Amino acid sequence: MTAAVTLSLYIVRQFAFSVTGMLLALSGLVSMFDFIELLRRSASHPEVSFGMVSQIAALRLPYVAMQILPFAILLGGILCFWRLTRSSELIVARAAGISAWEFLTAPTMCAALFGVIATAVISPVSSVMLSRAETLESLWLDAGGGPLALNGGQLWVRQADHALAPHGVAIIHAQSVALKRRQLTAQQVSVFRLDDKDQFLSRIDATSARLESGYWQLQNARSLKADQLPDAPREINLPTDLTVSRVQESFASPDTLSVWALPGFIALLDRSGFSSIRHRLHFQALLALPLLSATMALVAAGFSMRPARRGGVAKMIGSGVAAGFALFVISKVAEEIGQSGTLPVVLAAWAPAGAGLLFSVALLLHMEDG
Structure with a gap:
């Protein structure tokens, strides 16, 4: 039991470092392209300074990180489990009688914790900063009349x-x-x-x-x-x-509202006659983020723990990336369908993560016990 706990702590530490590094790298990459796009748009506005463009891009950074998080967990998890498998650490753990379910519990909970922190802590900060960024963008870069013009x-x-x-x-x-x-x-x-x-x-x-x-x-x-x-x-x-x-x-955009403010604001929209579908869907998506994060961790484990001596490792990792990306895209498509009112809001937000969880568990059962 002590060995399993020690191994779990070691794996979760490696997993957290890999996910954090991947999140920083991907967020920085996406923010760089966002910054370049803002620079392009500011070319037709001579009064907009380089500092203002930098400020808008920096204010959007937490929002970018929130959007990238599930994919960062997938890629970081694949990198972590692949390194542990290549170094035969997971193979030795299995030979010692420790099942995959035991040492995957900790990183799965860690991934869910990433989602909880993103929803409860980062989301309120992101909403305030994104609202400020959209205000500056509308004031300096947009020629339209703001959201009412839409x-x-x-x-x-x-x-x-x-x-x-x-x-x-x-x-x-x-x-x-x-x-x-x-x-x-x-x-x-x-x-x-x-x-x-x-x-x-x-x-x-x-x-x-x-x-x-x-x-x-x-x-x-x-x-x-x-x-x-x-x-x-x-x-x-x-x-x-x-x-x-x-x-x-x-x-x-509902992204400019904190997860803590959304329930009251949704009630106000319903009383005022505005459509609250977008806001209810965004609220449910934030609540489902911990489950989606845990699902991505299990998908990463299922596609990256194949022993190198059996061959086909590159194909397995590529399949994992494709499966995770497909799940990420499906969740976004489900949100769009939910916004149209065709699909119930709760189902649109929770079904992709739930289906991905069942798929990853089935894959791990096949690898471990099949």
């Missing part, structure tokens, strides 16, 4: 109408929306006010609106009710719990 400039919002008791609802539609200096303004605004049973009560038409702290300020607004003449144009203040930041975040 929606065609229009805005649909469903929110609680606190002026109606007990649980009124207001649906707000604006033909055009502009965001300047942290001020959100809208043109040609219509507000549909419903009761708690979604029965129509009244409609407000306004030429313009501005989102203030705690309310929408509607200019030249007319209130229309059934069987009544329209009111004279006036200014109407409509209470709201939305802020400019929340409207921006609803259109921005």
Whole structure:
């Protein structure tokens, strides 16, 4: 038992060093290409300095590391187990009666720990830094109008109408929306006010609106009710719990939100009428990251522990890289399908990692006991 524990600690140390080194190398390589792309884009903006481009690339580095982590665990694991097999250390361990399941438990748990740290610690830091990077990128390098421009400039919002008791609802539609200096303004605004049973009560038409702290300020607004003449144009203040930041975040990438902030923000999106599929999928993907990391470690072990004297080692390692890369791609494709609403969010986030885990366990059972 003591020998197995000592061997497990030795293997997990080698595994952690290999994965960390691979993560740093791959993150640095991807960040270098990202930096070169930013330099290319800044060529048409003479006012953008080299320091600003460097700052944007540096702020994106934790996000890049989060995306690279599963593949870094795969390659680092293959490198670690291949070296241990080539030096006959794992062969000697098996000859001493220690099964693969015993000495693979520690590195698998280590890989899962990498995923837990990435989700719980790195993700909040990454979201803040990525949000800052996207703000600088939008300000200095993009000619567009920011995330709202991606929606065609229009805005649909469903929110609680606190002026109606007990649980009124207001649906707000604006033909055009502009965001300047942290001020959100809208043109040609219509507000549909419903009761708690979604029965129509009244409609407000306004030429313009501005989102203030705690309310929408509607200019030249007319209130229309059934069987009544329209009111004279006036200014109407409509209470709201939305802020400019929340409207921006609803259109921005879910990667700019911390895993700890996502549940509350998803609830806010559902109350406000925004689609929360992207955010729910990102939240579930973050929760599934430890399982995906552990799966990558087992895939690496299954394809790299073949004794060198049996030949075909290069083919086995190449197959491992291909299998891990295929699993990584499948997880991304499943996320895209989940975002379309075709696949349930939980299934899209967890199924690829679960299927990969079953595959790797089956492979190890064939190698060890078959």
